[in-house]
Amino acid sequence: MVNWHNNPVLRVDRVTMRFGGLLxxxxxxxxxxxxxxxxxxxxxxAGKTTVFNCLTGFYKPTEGMIVMRHEDGKEFIxxxxxxxxxxxxxxxxxxFQNIRLFAGMTVLENLVVAQHNTLMRASGYTVAGIxxxxxxxxxxxxxxxKSKYWLDKIHLTDRAxxxxxxxxxxxxxxxxxxxxxxxxxxxxxLDEPAAGLNPRESDDLNKLLLSIRKDQGxxxxxxxxxxxxxxxxxxxxxxxxxxxxxADGTPAAVRTDPAxxxxxxxxxxxxxxxxxxxxxxEALQRVEQEKPASGKRGGR
Amino acid sequence: xxxxxxxxKQKGQGAVKAPDxxxxxxxxxxxxxxxxxxxxxIALAIIxxxxxxxxxxxxxxxxxxxRWGTVxxxxxxxxxxxxxxxxxVWNRPGWVTPQHVKRWGWGAIAVGVVAILIGMFTMDAxxxxxxxxxxxxxxxxxAFGVFALLSGIWLLVSGANExxxxxxxxxxxxxxxxxxxxxxxxxxxxxxxxLPFIPGVDRRIVDLAILMLTYIMLGWGxxxxxxxxxxxxxxxxxxxxxxxxxxxxxxxxxxxxxFGDAVTPWTFWLVLxxxxxxxxxxxxxxxxxxxRLRGDYxxxxxxxxxxxxxxxxxxxxxxxxxxNGISGIPRPSFFGIPFTNDDKGFAxxxxxxxxxxxxxxxxxxxxxxxxxxxxxxxxxxxxxxxxRAWEALREDEIACRSLGINTTSxxxxxxxxxxxxxxxxxxxxxxxxxxxxPESFVFMESAIILAIVVLGGLGSQIGVVIAAIVVIxxxxxxxxxxxxxxxxxxxxxPTQYRMLAVGIAMVLIMxxxxxxxxxxxxxxxFLKEKKAVSVDLVAQGxx
Numbered sequence: 001m002v003n004w005h006n007n008p009v010l011r012v013d014r015v016t017m018r019f020g021g022l023l024x025x026x027x028x029x030x031x032x033x034x035x036x037x038x039x040x041x042x043x044x045x046a047g048k049t050t051v052f053n054c055l056t057g058f059y060k061p062t063e064g065m066i067v068m069r070h071e072d073g074k075e076f077i078x079x080x081x082x083x084x085x086x087x088x089x090x091x092x093x094x095x096f097q098n099i100r101l102f103a104g105m106t107v108l109e110n111l112v113v114a115q116h117n118t119l120m121r122a123s124g125y126t127v128a129g130i131x132x133x134x135x136x137x138x139x140x141x142x143x144x145x146k147s148k149y150w151l152d153k154i155h156l157t158d159r160a161x162x163x164x165x166x167x168x169x170x171x172x173x174x175x176x177x178x179x180x181x182x183x184x185x186x187x188x189x190l191d192e193p194a195a196g197l198n199p200r201e202s203d204d205l206n207k208l209l210l211s212i213r214k215d216q217g218x219x220x221x222x223x224x225x226x227x228x229x230x231x232x233x234x235x236x237x238x239x240x241x242x243x244x245x246x247a248d249g250t251p252a253a254v255r256t257d258p259a260x261x262x263x264x265x266x267x268x269x270x271x272x273x274x275x276x277x278x279x280x281x282e283a284l285q286r287v288e289q290e291k292p293a294s295g296k297r298g299g300r
Numbered sequence: 301x302x303x304x305x306x307x308x309k310q311k312g313q314g315a316v317k318a319p320d321x322x323x324x325x326x327x328x329x330x331x332x333x334x335x336x337x338x339x340x341x342i343a344l345a346i347i348x349x350x351x352x353x354x355x356x357x358x359x360x361x362x363x364x365x366x367r368w369g370t371v372x373x374x375x376x377x378x379x380x381x382x383x384x385x386x387x388x389v390w391n392r393p394g395w396v397t398p399q400h401v402k403r404w405g406w407g408a409i410a411v412g413v414v415a416i417l418i419g420m421f422t423m424d425a426x427x428x429x430x431x432x433x434x435x436x437x438x439x440x441x442x443a444f445g446v447f448a449l450l451s452g453i454w455l456l457v458s459g460a461n462e463x464x465x466x467x468x469x470x471x472x473x474x475x476x477x478x479x480x481x482x483x484x485x486x487x488x489x490x491x492x493x494x495l496p497f498i499p500g501v502d503r504r505i506v507d508l509a510i511l512m513l514t515y516i517m518l519g520w521g522x523x524x525x526x527x528x529x530x531x532x533x534x535x536x537x538x539x540x541x542x543x544x545x546x547x548x549x550x551x552x553x554x555x556x557x558x559f560g561d562a563v564t565p566w567t568f569w570l571v572l573x574x575x576x577x578x579x580x581x582x583x584x585x586x587x588x589x590x591x592r593l594r595g596d597y598x599x600x601x602x603x604x605x606x607x608x609x610x611x612x613x614x615x616x617x618x619x620x621x622x623x624n625g626i627s628g629i630p631r632p633s634f635f636g637i638p639f640t641n642d643d644k645g646f647a648x649x650x651x652x653x654x655x656x657x658x659x660x661x662x663x664x665x666x667x668x669x670x671x672x673x674x675x676x677x678x679x680x681x682x683x684x685x686x687x688r689a690w691e692a693l694r695e696d697e698i699a700c701r702s703l704g705i706n707t708t709s710x711x712x713x714x715x716x717x718x719x720x721x722x723x724x725x726x727x728x729x730x731x732x733x734x735x736x737x738p739e740s741f742v743f744m745e746s747a748i749i750l751a752i753v754v755l756g757g758l759g760s761q762i763g764v765v766i767a768a769i770v771v772i773x774x775x776x777x778x779x780x781x782x783x784x785x786x787x788x789x790x791x792x793x794p795t796q797y798r799m800l801a802v803g804i805a806m807v808l809i810m811x812x813x814x815x816x817x818x819x820x821x822x823x824x825x826f827l828k829e830k831k832a833v834s835v836d837l838v839a840q841g842x843x
Binding site for chain 2: 056058083084085086087088093094096100101102103104105106108109112113114116117119120123126129130136140144148157160161162163165166179180183
């Protein structure tokens with residue numbers, strides 16, 4: 001059996017999400033394995049971001065169950081938790097399709113804010129902090145050390161004291177990932193991290209994600225349109241179309257799946273000759289590379 | 301023509317701003333004339349009905365007076381001013397360089413200072429020779445001096461800005477002034493501490509300083525809610541009222557009832573924390589219903605809350621004594637020693653001669669210490685996780701939630717903190733006045749406090765101080781302008797124009813500093829070097 005069945009960090013079990021008459025996710029089940037990079041792909045409007053919003057508590061799924069499992073065996077039923085408690089206790093961190101940094105705060109402040117809950121406890125929920133008793137100073141130093149570690153990883157140490165809004169686009173994307181990591185997550189959800197990056201930045205991103213997988217012992221779930229990123233780094237690919245899962249497996253298995261090809265190119269399954277599959281996949285990759293984030297249908 | 305280009309960029313907001321592609325042949329007089337004519341028409345349309353007609357009701361019947369003379373004078377001033385702006389500023393002659401402008405500025409300042417000094421020293425004997433020629437001549441000198449001084453400063457600053465802009469660097473003036481920015485706070489604090497003992501400072505000035513400090517404290521309190529957490533609160537005066545009434549009711553009715561007269565000298569110090577606590581509770585009570593509201597909706601609900609509190613104070617006659625208010629509120633004591641003219645009073649205890657000013661000075665120090673505590677706590681909170689969470693909340697609420705920040709409790713603490721300081725200020729107000737009534741807690745107060753916070757620059761502590769001094773001081777400066785009386789027609793009272801001046805000041809500040817006086821945000825933590833964040837990047841919150 002494969003890792004995502006043996007050792008899942010997240011189990012999505014028969015989740016359905018309806019917005020009025022619109023069926024955004026239809027009976028979706030998949031697992032995210034620990035130490036795996038799982039890619040959630042699909043054409044625009046397939047419901048990928050809706051899945052993310054369900055995972056992180058911004059939406060409550062209409063039906064189904066989402067279970068987060070920590071290594072120590074603790075389980076959290078995410079659809080019953082508030083969004084901030086999911087981040088705080090179940091330890092799911094996320095980034096956003098349109099970057100949501102604290103633009104008017106410095107890079108370092110962004111990373112320190114992400115460690116809010118640890119620092120809040122250290123400051124005795126502000127009471128001890130105001131009076132200047134307790135170990136808040138030490139906790140803050142530790143928080144800065146952790147921030148420095150991540151600044152180093154994303155090559156932004158030199159710009160630590162600049163406002164986040166002044167950073168170039170690619171650096172903002174990396175900072176958002178580092179900020180999510182500063183919360184100490186067990187599952188990192190990245191919504192199109194490579195959108196709008198040039199090939200070099202995209203390579204850097206791959207390295208960053210691979211090193212996070214290697215060092216941190218967490219699960220990574222990412223939505224991505226850039227097939228280069230998906231095929232290069234992911235261990236597990238889940239393909240959505242019109243809210244339904246149409247394929248689930250290793251990248252190699254998914255790329256030759258006729259249903260996936262049909263979904264991307266809009267042809268009937270029977271009409272797509274199996275031999276043409278590989279050719280089509282390659283053509284598809286080229287198209288996706290050229291316009292990674294164009295023509296969005298809202299992404300949910 | 302080259303030197304005048306930056307001038308056009310900076311000042312060229314006119315309808316016919318001299319086009320950048322202007323040929324060296326000179327300004328387009330046709331368009332200037334058309335623009336001037338349009339200006340005159342607009343001025344006439346606005347001023348005509350408002351100034352030109354005056355409905356008065358002398359005994360029996362309504363009479364409509366016409367004042368076309370005044371209208372013509374005002375429209376002429378506006379039209380000629382606009383025309384001169386066209387000729388001298390937007391289409392300045394080519395040989396005038398920014399250096400000239402600066403030099404003229406210095407010249408005008410010098411002339412202004414000399415004229416003011418001549419005017420002031422010749423008002424009365426023994427140097428009163430000017431006054432002997434004509435009674436109001438010295439006043440004219442002062443008025444001319446003030447005008448020359450103001451226009452000189454304007455010329456100097458705009459000239460310096462132009463030079464800097466042409467070079468692409470910060471202006472010399474700003475560079476010279478910036479290092480002193482750090483010391484503004486220290487200097488102000490020093491001045492505030494010694495203020496009551498500066499020679500020539502009388503009761504009126506100390507009273508004014510107390511008023512300013514009260515508003516500074518209120519501004520700092522509201523700054524937590526509006527400036528840091530980005531929650532627009534139009535009903536802040538409600539907490540001021542809760543604090544004042546808490547103090548008034550507890551000290552006049554309930555403390556004597558519960559504890560008898562024994563605690564009377566200590567009432568202020570016992571009730572003060574309670575009043576703050578009660579106000580904080582009301583902050584929470586207001587906070588809950590508005591948690592989900594943003595922007596305009598939040599503003600409307602908080603506005604309504606302020607009015608609800610006031611209406612309750614007016615109508616709950618049995619509890620609050622209604623519109624009559626509560627009088628006879630005990631004055632604060634010097635830690636148990638009252639400020640009375642007898643053996644047990646403050647003066648006798650410390651071997652001083654009794655003076656009513658002693659109590660005022662004591663009040664001054666009480667509010668100074670209270671304001672400083674507010675400032676200290678706010679600055680400290682900014683460096684604590686809760687303060688950073690407030691600012692993050694102002695920047696992006698959704699991102700906050702994705703990072704595990706409980707936005708509900710973060711918002712509620714912001715409301716409660718702001719309300720608590722409002723409550724402290726309220727109970728100080730009650731003890732200073734000795735009388736509270738609902739009339740003191742109208743929407744106008746909320747508006748003034750919010751204006752102070754916005755003018756100062758959202759989130760800036762020193763900005764609030766400067767704005768409070770400007771706004772509250774501007775009301776009072778007009779009492780001082782006695783020289784205006786001498787040169788204006790009989791019956792002119794400068795104090796009548798105080799609100800007009802505040803309004804003009806606000807328009808000017810919003811024109812030149814749309815994000816408030818202080819446009820830098822200080823980061824709460826830094827790795828190597830503390831760099832201020834330009835306010836353009838800082839979000840203003842969701843309402």
